[in-house]
Amino acid sequence: MSDELRPILECLVFLSQEPLTLERISAVLEGVPEEDIRRALESLAASTASPDRGLHLLHTGGGWLFATKPEYDAWARKHLQIERKTKLTSASLETLSIVAYHQPITQSEISAIRGVDSTGSLKTLLEKKLIKIIGHKKAPGNPLIYRTSDRFLQYFGLNSLDDLPKEEEIAKLLQEDKSTEV
Amino acid sequence: MTDPTTDALVPEPASATDGYQVRLEIFEGPLDLLLFLIRKKKIDIHDIPIAAITRDYLDYLDRKDQINLDREAEFLFIAALLIYIKSQMLLPRETDLAEGEDPRRVLVDRLIEYQKVKAACSLLRDKEEDELLKWKRSFLPPLPGAGDIEFLEVSLFDLAATFSRVLKRKEAEGTRTIKGKDVSLEGKIKDLLAVLAAEESIDFLEYFERQETVEDAIVSFFGLLELIQSHRVRAVQDELFKTIRVWLRRERGKGHGS
Numbered sequence: 001m002s003d004e005l006r007p008i009l010e011c012l013v014f015l016s017q018e019p020l021t022l023e024r025i026s027a028v029l030e031g032v033p034e035e036d037i038r039r040a041l042e043s044l045a046a047s048t049a050s051p052d053r054g055l056h057l058l059h060t061g062g063g064w065l066f067a068t069k070p071e072y073d074a075w076a077r078k079h080l081q082i083e084r085k086t087k088l089t090s091a092s093l094e095t096l097s098i099v100a101y102h103q104p105i106t107q108s109e110i111s112a113i114r115g116v117d118s119t120g121s122l123k124t125l126l127e128k129k130l131i132k133i134i135g136h137k138k139a140p141g142n143p144l145i146y147r148t149s150d151r152f153l154q155y156f157g158l159n160s161l162d163d164l165p166k167e168e169e170i171a172k173l174l175q176e177d178k179s180t181e182v
Numbered sequence: 183m184t185d186p187t188t189d190a191l192v193p194e195p196a197s198a199t200d201g202y203q204v205r206l207e208i209f210e211g212p213l214d215l216l217l218f219l220i221r222k223k224k225i226d227i228h229d230i231p232i233a234a235i236t237r238d239y240l241d242y243l244d245r246k247d248q249i250n251l252d253r254e255a256e257f258l259f260i261a262a263l264l265i266y267i268k269s270q271m272l273l274p275r276e277t278d279l280a281e282g283e284d285p286r287r288v289l290v291d292r293l294i295e296y297q298k299v300k301a302a303c304s305l306l307r308d309k310e311e312d313e314l315l316k317w318k319r320s321f322l323p324p325l326p327g328a329g330d331i332e333f334l335e336v337s338l339f340d341l342a343a344t345f346s347r348v349l350k351r352k353e354a355e356g357t358r359t360i361k362g363k364d365v366s367l368e369g370k371i372k373d374l375l376a377v378l379a380a381e382e383s384i385d386f387l388e389y390f391e392r393q394e395t396v397e398d399a400i401v402s403f404f405g406l407l408e409l410i411q412s413h414r415v416r417a418v419q420d421e422l423f424k425t426i427r428v429w430l431r432r433e434r435g436k437g438h439g440s
Contacts, residue, residue: 017319058316070315085314090210090303093310097302113295116211116256156309157316165305173301177221 005032005040006047009064013044019063019154061154088128095121099131099146100164106143122146130155212260213296215242220293227293230286232271236264263289338407340419341386344426345403348390352399365397370405378415378430386417386426 012028013020025037041064045057048066055066068076077083088096095118098110110118125131130152136142153159209215219238220227243257270285284290377384386406393399406428409415416429 065318067316067318070312073315073317076317087307087310087314093303093307094210094299097306098299100306101299101302113292113299114211115213115260115292115296155313156306157313158309165302169305170298170301173305174297177301 005029005036006044009037009040009044013057013064013066016063016065019061019065019150021063024063058157059159060157061150062159065154089121089124091116091118091121092124096125096130096148096152099125100148100152100161103147104134104145106137106139106145108143110146212257213293214300215239215257216260217293217297217300227297228290230290232264232268232286236261236268239264341403341407341410341417341426344386345390345399348387349396349399351391352396365395365401367401367405367408370398370401371408374402374405374409374428375414375430378428383427383429386428388425389428 008029009025012025022034022037022041025041026032026034029037041057041059045059045064047053048056054069054072056069058065058067060067077085094114095110098113098118099105102109102113107119107122110122122131126133128151129149131146132149133144134147135145137145148161153161153163158164209218216235216239219235219242220230223234223238225231225235239261243261267285267289374384374389377389390399390402393402406415406417410417413431416431417426418429419426
């Protein structure tokens with residue numbers, strides 16, 4: 001079954017610009033059990049991992065997507081005439097990680113943690129569609145409430161918020177920092 | 183707060199992304215500066231010598247060139263907090279303070295929280311760097327210079343200005359109307375729509391140049407305004423003062439029985 005499904009899945013994922021979800025694939029391949037689809041996707045992902053392929057199938061942002069392999073980044077950039085790729089600024093990344101770990105959250109709560117006003121960073125993140133507004137808080141001033149978006153997950157190669165670096169990883173990093181300094 | 187427009191960095195090869203790059207010279211905020219001072223002095227975050235740290239902190243504030251002036255208030259706020267904490271610690275008390283009542287507690291909690299954020303940032307930064315090396319189709323920007331015209335929807339004034347330019351040009355040609363003839367608005371609208379249907383889009387200037395007389399041109403212009411107003415066509419200008427292109431609006435045009 002997996003052998004028959006693989007080329008079909010390859011077509012469907014190829015046609016997607018956003019991560020293709022299992023639900024969507026199920027809707028297209030009516031009647032095929034999700035478990036079979038998942039297995040076929042994993043087998044496809046494994047086959048694209050082979051070194052003679054420039055693309056690999058990624059499980060990211062809650063779906064499946066083709067992407068070029070990191071080792072060919074220089075070629076991609078040369079072709080697209082892009083010398084540098086823009087990273088988030090430190091301020092934006094700080095704000096984003098606070099939203100990620102403390103969501104749902106308001107601007108003033110973020111600013112309180114950072115110790116600096118974060119309005120500008122929030123605006124940038126909204127423009128980049130890495131966060132979204134999900135409503136107003138029932139508090140004085142009815143402040144906006146922010147959450148991370150699906151694009152956020154994809155941007156960092158995560159499938160869900162559970163994939164965020166865990167508390168232990170953070171603690172470990174802080175410990176390492178300390179030991180390297182002493 | 184002002185974000186630098188782009189913090190573009192050359193992506194490093196995947197192997198060189200180990201370790202956290204701390205930018206010592208630019209502090210994201212007062213807590214960042216405070217953490218830096220604490221680390222520099224190898225101080226235990228739970229037992230901060232407030233007087234010494236406050237002195238270092240104020241020294242940094244004096245060298246304002248290292249601090250974004252927009253954030254001066256935020257830096258001063260923490261300075262005030264430090265001084266307040268010190269004053270609380272100096273106050274004589276009847277009984278020794280219990281563990282939880284340490285005046286430094288407020289600050290320490292914030293610093294620990296902020297430290298976690300910084301650590302999470304560095305982990306996310308690594309992920310970002312990894313992901314940026316993988317090109318996805320949805321992230322592909324258009325090739326530079328590949329005919330990406332930004333269209334600009336025009337206002338009535340732009341239309342009128344372009345029109346008066348055409349008229350002036352026509353006058354300069356010295357064309358003379360010999361015999362008056364009735365030019366009907368309906369007729370011109372029909373004509374415009376017929377041309378649009380045949381040619382998909384028309385060049386505003388070109389179309390009016392083709393009009394035989396000034397009357398024809400004026401009535402055509404009214405016709406165009408009428409069509410725009412009833413949302414049957416769309417007028418778009420590539421750039422200010424350039425020609426205006428007119429398209430049929432397919433989705434709405436049908437309903438009007440043109």
